[in-house]
Amino acid sequence: MSLPAASTPPANVQVVDLAKRYDTGADATTVFEQVNLEVAAGEFVAIVGDSGVGKSTLLNCLAGLDRWDQGQVLHQGQDIGRLDEAGLAVWRRAHVGFVFQAFHVLPHLSVAQNVALPLMLLARGTPAEQDARVQAMLAAVGLGDRGQRLPQQLSGGQLQR
Structure with missing residues (x-):
């Protein structure tokens, strides 16, 4: 008797060959490249590393706050890199929760x-x-x-x- 093959839930977030570079004029600085990642719904992932290695930049790309230079960020199969700024804002409002290091609260609201x-x-x-x-x-x-x-x-x- 054989057991059915375990099915893996589809990735909620999928990153394919992602790269981010900053053009500093004379030359470009690579922040990260060839990043590949799959995160299932409900899965917790920690991104760790030394200061300055691009963790926040990667998170900003995953949240559609920064644009990247190569690759894809897919959310539930949707390529968020194809969305314009208004589309990204609507997508973030519905799907992204972000706790910024600097808090970004509105000081006049309780x-x-x-x-x-x-x-x-x-x-x-x-x-x-x-x-x-x-x-x-x-x-x-x-x-x-x-x-x-x-x-x-x-x-x-x-x-x-």
């Missing part, structure tokens, strides 16, 4: 409003459902009692969460 902003932009749920989801997210990271504070009223670690 912590809860900053967390709620993507839900409002996507029109996901009623305002009451959005509020409940925001409170659950804040509670999950230990900030349930800090939602009404402004970002500058939080510590660095709290702000990162």
Whole structure:
């Protein structure tokens, strides 16, 4: 008796022969090249390396924030490199969550409003459902009692969460 072959779920993100270079005038600087990667839905991946080796640049390419010079970035089979800026913005809004090193919060909005902003932009749920989801997210990271504070009223670690 033979067992059926294990099926591998299709890649949620696939990177094919990706390269990024910066043209510095007299010569080009290669940040990375020949990057190939597949990430399945629900899979966690860590990108590690020394400072300055291109980790943030690679993540910016995967999120469609930076353009690359060679290769493809596919999300669920869609080549995001073929999208224009407006298309990339719509794609990011629907599919990408990013925690920047510099936080990139809106200083005039409360912590809860900053967390709620993507839900409002996507029109996901009623305002009451959005509020409940925001409170659950804040509670999950230990900030349930800090939602009404402004970002500058939080510590660095709290702000990162």
